[in-house]
Amino acid sequence: MKYACCLALFCFLLTGCVAEEIIDEVPILFIVGYDQGEDEKIKGTISLQTFDPNQKVETRAFEAEAHTSKGLRNQLSGLPKPISIGKMAVLLFSEDMAEKGIIDILDSFLRDPAAGRLIYVGVVEGSASELIKNEFQYLQGIGPFLQNLIKESIEYGNMPQNNIHLFDYKYYGDGMDPVAPVLRMEETEVRITGLALFDDDKLVGKLNLDEMFMFSLINKSFSAGLYELELPGGEYANLQKIKSKVNYKVKNGNTNPSLNISVKLNGNVVEYTGEKLTKEKKKEIAKTFEKKVEIQGVNMVEKFQELGIDPLSIGDHARSQTRHFDFEKWNEHYPDLPVTIDVKVNIGESGIID
Amino acid sequence: MSDLEQGNRNDLLISPFLIMFIIHSNQVGVGVLGFQRYIAAYAGNDAWIVVIVTGLIFHLFIWMMYRILSDGTFDIIDLHNKWFGKWIGSVFNLALMMYLLLGTIVILRTFIEVIQAWMFPELATWIPVALYLLLTYYVLAGGFRTVAGICFFGVIIPVWLVFTATAPIKFSTFSNLLPMMDHSLKDFALGTRQMTLSYVGIDILLLAYPFLKNPRSSRIWAHMGVLLTTLVYTMVMIVSLAFYSAGQLQQSIWSTLIAWKVVELPFVERFEYIGITFWCFVVFPNICLTMWGASRVGKKVLHIKQKYFVIILIAFVFTVCVMVVNRDQVDYLNTLTSIIGTYVYYFYIPFIFLYSMIWRRVKKRI
Numbered sequence: 001m002k003y004a005c006c007l008a009l010f011c012f013l014l015t016g017c018v019a020e021e022i023i024d025e026v027p028i029l030f031i032v033g034y035d036q037g038e039d040e041k042i043k044g045t046i047s048l049q050t051f052d053p054n055q056k057v058e059t060r061a062f063e064a065e066a067h068t069s070k071g072l073r074n075q076l077s078g079l080p081k082p083i084s085i086g087k088m089a090v091l092l093f094s095e096d097m098a099e100k101g102i103i104d105i106l107d108s109f110l111r112d113p114a115a116g117r118l119i120y121v122g123v124v125e126g127s128a129s130e131l132i133k134n135e136f137q138y139l140q141g142i143g144p145f146l147q148n149l150i151k152e153s154i155e156y157g158n159m160p161q162n163n164i165h166l167f168d169y170k171y172y173g174d175g176m177d178p179v180a181p182v183l184r185m186e187e188t189e190v191r192i193t194g195l196a197l198f199d200d201d202k203l204v205g206k207l208n209l210d211e212m213f214m215f216s217l218i219n220k221s222f223s224a225g226l227y228e229l230e231l232p233g234g235e236y237a238n239l240q241k242i243k244s245k246v247n248y249k250v251k252n253g254n255t256n257p258s259l260n261i262s263v264k265l266n267g268n269v270v271e272y273t274g275e276k277l278t279k280e281k282k283k284e285i286a287k288t289f290e291k292k293v294e295i296q297g298v299n300m301v302e303k304f305q306e307l308g309i310d311p312l313s314i315g316d317h318a319r320s321q322t323r324h325f326d327f328e329k330w331n332e333h334y335p336d337l338p339v340t341i342d343v344k345v346n347i348g349e350s351g352i353i354d
Numbered sequence: 355m356s357d358l359e360q361g362n363r364n365d366l367l368i369s370p371f372l373i374m375f376i377i378h379s380n381q382v383g384v385g386v387l388g389f390q391r392y393i394a395a396y397a398g399n400d401a402w403i404v405v406i407v408t409g410l411i412f413h414l415f416i417w418m419m420y421r422i423l424s425d426g427t428f429d430i431i432d433l434h435n436k437w438f439g440k441w442i443g444s445v446f447n448l449a450l451m452m453y454l455l456l457g458t459i460v461i462l463r464t465f466i467e468v469i470q471a472w473m474f475p476e477l478a479t480w481i482p483v484a485l486y487l488l489l490t491y492y493v494l495a496g497g498f499r500t501v502a503g504i505c506f507f508g509v510i511i512p513v514w515l516v517f518t519a520t521a522p523i524k525f526s527t528f529s530n531l532l533p534m535m536d537h538s539l540k541d542f543a544l545g546t547r548q549m550t551l552s553y554v555g556i557d558i559l560l561l562a563y564p565f566l567k568n569p570r571s572s573r574i575w576a577h578m579g580v581l582l583t584t585l586v587y588t589m590v591m592i593v594s595l596a597f598y599s600a601g602q603l604q605q606s607i608w609s610t611l612i613a614w615k616v617v618e619l620p621f622v623e624r625f626e627y628i629g630i631t632f633w634c635f636v637v638f639p640n641i642c643l644t645m646w647g648a649s650r651v652g653k654k655v656l657h658i659k660q661k662y663f664v665i666i667l668i669a670f671v672f673t674v675c676v677m678v679v680n681r682d683q684v685d686y687l688n689t690l691t692s693i694i695g696t697y698v699y700y701f702y703i704p705f706i707f708l709y710s711m712i713w714r715r716v717k718k719r720i
Contacts, residue, residue, distance in 0.1 A: 086623050116624065117612065118616055169598065169602050173600060
């Protein structure tokens, strides 16, 4: 009798405490795009997918305008509810939106316990809304497609690591500024066209694909995809599996700082347009590559100094190497910080034939 | 004479090594889900050193406690009565009971706050409180051996969560820990005071001591318990310092849970939900132990049967937990416990330690 009572009591306790959400019925949100709307509003575009086991995956795009990100949800009339943001994969911002600052919108995702921290933040050249609503046929839908696109270019390509967590990390951290991939919709596909540079949360500049590669090499130890190098003789060599080992040395961080970045690169030559890949040629390739990284690297840092941003986290490196580091003094010194880059390239394998 | 001295004494006792699990599980609670920012607020990138230093201080407390308890198989309730007489001793004992109850309430309510913030925002407070307290009654009805068993499983079952620390490392910057020892002694001291709250809980030793077989030989295991706690906290702190930037860490209320967001498993998108679920096993021994301690006081001081006194305590804890309705009040409870905990450890335990030394000297001379 006692046990029966207990059992009954527990059954009563365990039912319907909170609203249920069944995966097959809840529409899943993978991607949101933000554009500048009319009179200070933001325009949000979402693409929803429903996974009904009886039908094929259904994707639909919706659009609304409001003053806040969560406010958009109320505006999305005719939308199946509740929406689950647990699988949110990509947040896109149009350039004009990103120039005004995006932290308010990111904050709404960072604050929400249901949202992940591996969400990618991207900047769209043109309209984010059009990119989401485009009619290219993706098997998995636009959200998962873009997620894979960015993920693969980080893992196998030349893009530095980035996601909403790292954006937040660099936004709130001193002596560093966030970066994000730039996307563009072209006639038949969506492409990554470079790296967006932020001053805090405001877009202030961009790197193209070539510069992005250099950025990745000197940013932190990294292993990149493929790079096509032009040699002085007019030939081309393709380098693959490039591994970089990077070391930042800041001297006199508080008084009269100077920076030296030493980069050790290791790569394989997989394609060469010249006649024969001799030892001398390999040396030449290495020398050319060293020069290129040094010159482009220094130019890039100078560009950052002019823009007053620090996407390479130089300030943070200085902090970690200086006792009682003073950020105020650092910010004064940063624009005229002398920077040198030493690059050592080692060409390893060159394929299975000579 | 302790009441354990008569009858089937051995049946009520536990192996000395279990004190390791008891101490460790009573120390680790909800605090580890978000203690990082409070320490880093003072000690910044040196916060992990503060964690180790505080751990060492708690080894000292363990040593003191064993000195306090060194003769016979008395618990602190008996000793209070012996040293201060019945009346003042009872005041001490009742204060101890209130302290233990506060511990129960803080950990239970804070954990439910986590559940409400992360998993079920609509969940009414009384439901999980009731479930937890029903279970607590069930365990306490089994006596101290059952409580010790729960402590054992409360450590063993969630132990695999340690490996989840590898996921945030992928996004970590370990140069955040440099330069080492860059903070003043004052910062370290203030950090240590903050860190104390995460380490409190070894006081249960003062009550559990007579329940150990060969209590003297259990000392090494008690130290192992604190060591285990220190290792876990140090690991969590180092990973958090590397995973978050300084400013970002100050923004994160539940740093450990947020770091779980980057754990990628093929079958679950939000790992925190699994983490929080397993945390039920971490929280439960805390509630059992503190409630058990409080009911011991009730039995010995108020002479109410433990069985009935537990019901009174459960009703009390239930009422208080349900009355706490928002985050500010939960914060207030935590701050209060932190302050009281500081006094208990840095004043009361050294005091009682010195008192016991003097008392013994004096007694010897007579």
